[in-house]
Amino acid sequence: MKILDHPDPASGAHTPGSAMSYAGLIEKIEILRSMLRWATHLERADIEKLQRQVSVLRDEVLQLSHKERFLQAAVSSGIGSPTEIASRSDATPRSRRQALLDRSFVFEGTFGDNPRLLEALEIAEKAAPTNLPVLIDGESGTGKELMAKVIHANGSRTDRPFVSVNCGAIPDNLLESELFGHKKGAFTGAANDRKGKFESAHTGTIFLDEIGELPLAGQVKLLRVLESHEIQRVGSDETILVDTRIVAATNRNLRRLSEQGLFREDLFYRLGMIHVTLPPLRERQDEIPLLLAYFGDEAAEALKRRPVGLTLRLRQYLLDYAWPGNIRELRNTIYRITCLAGEVADVVHLPQDMRGPVAVASATGTSGSGQSMANASPAHSAAQQSGVSAPGAFGESKRAASDAAERAFLEHGLREVGGTVAELARRCAMNRSHLQVLLKKHGIRAKDFRVAAGAQSESRR
Numbered sequence: 001m002k003i004l005d006h007p008d009p010a011s012g013a014h015t016p017g018s019a020m021s022y023a024g025l026i027e028k029i030e031i032l033r034s035m036l037r038w039a040t041h042l043e044r045a046d047i048e049k050l051q052r053q054v055s056v057l058r059d060e061v062l063q064l065s066h067k068e069r070f071l072q073a074a075v076s077s078g079i080g081s082p083t084e085i086a087s088r089s090d091a092t093p094r095s096r097r098q099a100l101l102d103r104s105f106v107f108e109g110t111f112g113d114n115p116r117l118l119e120a121l122e123i124a125e126k127a128a129p130t131n132l133p134v135l136i137d138g139e140s141g142t143g144k145e146l147m148a149k150v151i152h153a154n155g156s157r158t159d160r161p162f163v164s165v166n167c168g169a170i171p172d173n174l175l176e177s178e179l180f181g182h183k184k185g186a187f188t189g190a191a192n193d194r195k196g197k198f199e200s201a202h203t204g205t206i207f208l209d210e211i212g213e214l215p216l217a218g219q220v221k222l223l224r225v226l227e228s229h230e231i232q233r234v235g236s237d238e239t240i241l242v243d244t245r246i247v248a249a250t251n252r253n254l255r256r257l258s259e260q261g262l263f264r265e266d267l268f269y270r271l272g273m274i275h276v277t278l279p280p281l282r283e284r285q286d287e288i289p290l291l292l293a294y295f296g297d298e299a300a301e302a303l304k305r306r307p308v309g310l311t312l313r314l315r316q317y318l319l320d321y322a323w324p325g326n327i328r329e330l331r332n333t334i335y336r337i338t339c340l341a342g343e344v345a346d347v348v349h350l351p352q353d354m355r356g357p358v359a360v361a362s363a364t365g366t367s368g369s370g371q372s373m374a375n376a377s378p379a380h381s382a383a384q385q386s387g388v389s390a391p392g393a394f395g396e397s398k399r400a401a402s403d404a405a406e407r408a409f410l411e412h413g414l415r416e417v418g419g420t421v422a423e424l425a426r427r428c429a430m431n432r433s434h435l436q437v438l439l440k441k442h443g444i445r446a447k448d449f450r451v452a453a454g455a456q457s458e459s460r461r
């Protein structure tokens with residue numbers, strides 16, 4: 001058996017008889033806990049068997065008698081004491097974040113004070129110093145990879161490699177070689193010995209993204225790494241010991257996959273020993289203003305320009321938007337509008353697929369202002385505002401819609417030009433005094449837009 005170099009033998013995991021045996025016991029207890037938690041059907045005999053195993057483990061723990069050390073390991077592996085759990089739920093988001101900061105927690109650029117995000121960070125904090133595998137689930141773009149980096153950064157492996165593998169992006173026939181390496185001549189094209197990602201991540205962390213896509217054959221091999229920390233390169237008989245901490249992520253329901261026989265149940269329990277769920281952005285909308293400001297500054301710096309201002313209408317639209325691509329989509333959107341808009345961005349600067357069919361009206365400047373685009377076409381909103389819905393009132397409805405469109409056009413235009421009537425008249429090739437008449441008709445004051453444009457740029461910060 002080949003044993004890879006370890007930079008610090010004292011921190012080596014799974015050394016029999018060392019302090020890590022506590023971690024080993026906790027690991028076993030956690031497996032049992034998660035089996036009891038996740039199993040959908042358990043026969044009475046199975047429950048009794050699990051209970052017997054738990055009691056054997058409990059005896060072992062008691063025999064170890066280093067009670068304090070055990071408690072310390074238990075707390076750092078995420079179990080936590082009852083009083084701690086109680087105080088956690090009472091604390092305000094700000095104080096919870098502050099407490100993390102006070103404990104020198106490394107956020108790695110993770111923003112937000114949403115209670116569910118903080119809960120995920122608090123679990124990450126406790127999981128980080130252990131070698132237990134962590135499973136992170138959440139929709140695409142919710143920050144799973146970032147969370148994996150947070151776990152890595154807060155543990156003792158922080159200055160060791162962090163290796164990311166997207167299991168969904170590697171063809172099935174290459175996956176084994178990618179993860180475990182291969183020996184020269186193992187298959188056509190294997191011209192040289194090559195080490196795999198597990199060896200590259202030795203002493204560090206491997207991030208297995210889209211773990212739900214891992215074929216069953218790969219799952220068996222992964223289970224073996226989890227159980228014995230051993231790998232074999234493809235085509236080689238030699239066993240190599242690796243000390244690689246595993247963090248896996250998925251946007252699929254692994255439990256359902258395992259019920260369907262597509263994901264090994266034992267692997268699911270093993271990986272999900274510590275389970276972190278990241279909520280989609282639409283369920284933490286309170287984070288959106290902060291993220292808009294943060295990515296606005298980031299994009300401005302990257303593109304070497306001033307942070308883009310957002311019209312109130314765009315801002316409202318972004319706050320109401322469902323963000324199916326979550327934080328990744330928000331970040332990309334801000335980069336896009338910072339690049340495409342001038343000083344101030346509006347809904348028209350969003351990509352077409354974000355605007356939906358009703359938003360086409362806004363591209364020609366005819367949409368109602370200050371309202372969400374999601375359910376309001378100009379005609380629809382004008383009819384609603386005037387309370388006209390009967391088919392007989394068609395003429396009335398048409399006039400109201402036309403008025404609403406005219407008004408929206410003027411407001412949109414004034415916002416674009418920062419409230420300068422002469423400039424708007426020039427852009428629309430319209431007589432300036434005619435424009436003044438229209439503004440008066442709608443009771444619109446150009447100077448409000450001078451103030452508003454400045455304030456909107458500010459309000460984003």
Ligand SMILES: Nc1ncnc2c1ncn2[C@@H]1O[C@H](COP(=O)(O)OP(=O)(O)O)[C@@H](O)[C@H]1O
Nearest residue numbers: 109110111112140141142143144145146327328
């Ligand atoms: N809470 C957060 N604060 C700041 N940036 C975040 C946050 N969550 C995700 N991001 C950013 O969003 C993008 C997508 O995150 P990522 O971790 O790749 O998501 P996933 O792996 O779930 O698809 C990255 O640019 C990441 O830095």
Ligand SMILES: [Mg+2]
Nearest residue numbers: 141144145209
């Ligand atoms: Mg990802």
